[in-house]
Amino acid sequence: MKQETWSRIAAVRHQSPLVHSITNYVVMNNTANALLAAGASPIMAHAHSEMEDMVAIIGALVVNIGTLDEYWVKSMELAIAQATALGKPWVLDPVGAGATPYRNEVLNKLITDYKPSVIRGNASEIMALASMQGQTKGVDSTNAAEEAMEAARHLQQATGAVVCISGATDYIVGNDKLVALHNGHPLMSRVTGMGCTATALIGAFCAAHPTELFEATVAAMALMGVAGEIAAEQAMGPGTMQLHFLDALYILQPEDFIQRLQITQQQDAFSV
Numbered sequence: 001m002k003q004e005t006w007s008r009i010a011a012v013r014h015q016s017p018l019v020h021s022i023t024n025y026v027v028m029n030n031t032a033n034a035l036l037a038a039g040a041s042p043i044m045a046h047a048h049s050e051m052e053d054m055v056a057i058i059g060a061l062v063v064n065i066g067t068l069d070e071y072w073v074k075s076m077e078l079a080i081a082q083a084t085a086l087g088k089p090w091v092l093d094p095v096g097a098g099a100t101p102y103r104n105e106v107l108n109k110l111i112t113d114y115k116p117s118v119i120r121g122n123a124s125e126i127m128a129l130a131s132m133q134g135q136t137k138g139v140d141s142t143n144a145a146e147e148a149m150e151a152a153r154h155l156q157q158a159t160g161a162v163v164c165i166s167g168a169t170d171y172i173v174g175n176d177k178l179v180a181l182h183n184g185h186p187l188m189s190r191v192t193g194m195g196c197t198a199t200a201l202i203g204a205f206c207a208a209h210p211t212e213l214f215e216a217t218v219a220a221m222a223l224m225g226v227a228g229e230i231a232a233e234q235a236m237g238p239g240t241m242q243l244h245f246l247d248a249l250y251i252l253q254p255e256d257f258i259q260r261l262q263i264t265q266q267q268d269a270f271s272v
């Protein structure tokens, strides 16, 4: 399992897949640099006139609603429609789900009209998305991790997407599959765009493994966690954390990765 996960990281380095992100202003630079450091190739574009042509040449599409507006939402729909028509994976980052009615309306439409291949969000975003898809049970519980797990299960079933809840432990939920990753460091949440970076890397891994989206998502999140942990050992605070994180993505070797990776899996997501 650990060796197989490393082989997916090596495949991204080897293939250097082109990842198209329609993402927010805050994280464009972080995520483009992280994709490059992991061996992938980033492109960011949102002009309506080039969406179809752009999606025709990419390996995967990442849609991040962080700083959405009406023009960009149309860009997202054009790009997603083309990705769907061409059978290319697209990954959704529902930044701020639940924060405003507009955000919720857009997310609900994207999820309902165009099924994402993978959804990655933090616990509260996954819970907000699940409630939009008809889940009403459990959303007010004080146990965030458990609640988000129920929500992720619901969301996975409602959409067919692989669902990743990120946090101190990352959970990846597929159809009857569940993996938990226990790497990472609290300092990661002190750097903006770490979640968006995780989603961008999932895009790269899905591009390199388009028929194994669950495993691709696990590998991307495993890389995030291990690189985050290594970076935190070197960092003095959030500023140097950002720099060391990029370096860790770039220099990571299989021995260190396999030694550090903390992964647990259950075949049946419904037994947790």
Ligand SMILES: Nc1ncnc2c1ncn2[C@@H]1O[C@H](COP(=O)(O)OP(=O)(O)O)[C@@H](O)[C@H]1O
Residues within 6 Å of the ligand: 121, 122, 123, 166, 167, 168, 169, 170, 183, 184, 185, 186, 187, 188, 189, 193, 194, 195, 196, 198, 221, 224, 225, 228
């Ligand atoms: N307390 C923590 N301990 C370990 N890793 C963390 C912690 N908080 C966040 N991470 C990691 O940081 C990355 C971003 O996750 P998260 O903070 O949940 O996303 P977002 O920025 O979208 O809220 C993930 O790779 C996650 O594993």
Ligand SMILES: Cc1ncsc1CCOP(=O)(O)O
Residues within 6 Å of the ligand: 024, 026, 027, 066, 067, 095, 191, 192, 193, 194, 195, 196, 197
């Ligand atoms: C602060 C902020 N505001 C709109 S998008 C964004 C970045 C969010 O990035 P992440 O969820 O990865 O921390």
Ligand SMILES: [Mg+2]
Residues within 6 Å of the ligand: 095, 096, 121, 122, 195, 196
């Ligand atoms: Mg986020």
